[in-house]
Amino acid sequence: GQNIDQPTEMTATEGAIVQINCTYQTSGFNGLFWYQQHAGEAPTFLSYNVLDGLEEKGRFSSFLSRSKGYSYLLLKELQMKDSASYLCAVRSLRSNDYKLSFGAGTTVTVRA
């Protein structure tokens, strides 16, 4: 099975940078996803990593180290609308199926 840990809460100031860490232990690894979920809304896809390294998408970047079972999501130039829960999810290593195991989520609060 999967064990996925991420901090419960983080607070940052508008315009700043925040890094959300995610560690995982898994019996098989087939990719790591980050999702954003605003209160009362559905999770929306942010990024995907399957190889080691950094993936950049505008203000958001995600990093993966498979040997360390570690990923982080970097949010730059924070805006008030970035206040949300950020979910780390690991896809298990089984062919052709789609099972994602999620961490409990990190609630990010952006303050003016």
Added chain:
Amino acid sequence: KAGVTQTPRYLIKTRGQQVTLSCSPISGHRSVSWYQQTPGQGLQFLFEYFSETQRNKGNFPGRFSGRQFSNSRSEMNVSTLELGDSALYLCASSLASGNRKETQYFGPGTRLLVL
């Protein structure tokens, strides 16, 4: 293209009753997964359906069941409801093309309250 839709959006039931939730995936998507989200446990995987077959199952009791129809629409059923079943139930669909980078798209969820 329309997104994933779920009905109903809100539901109130009492203990012992049963409930059926519905999910319509994005057109062309063949895989539908169900998740339960609670403040304490986060998002937990219930099951995944592909081509009308359950392909994967999470660690939930047999009271939780589902099915998928030939048009890829899916339903999940919870029998003998318990207070602890109060949660947001999310449905997610994907193409199931075999591309491991493929993402899931979530519906707005059904919020179930068991009294």
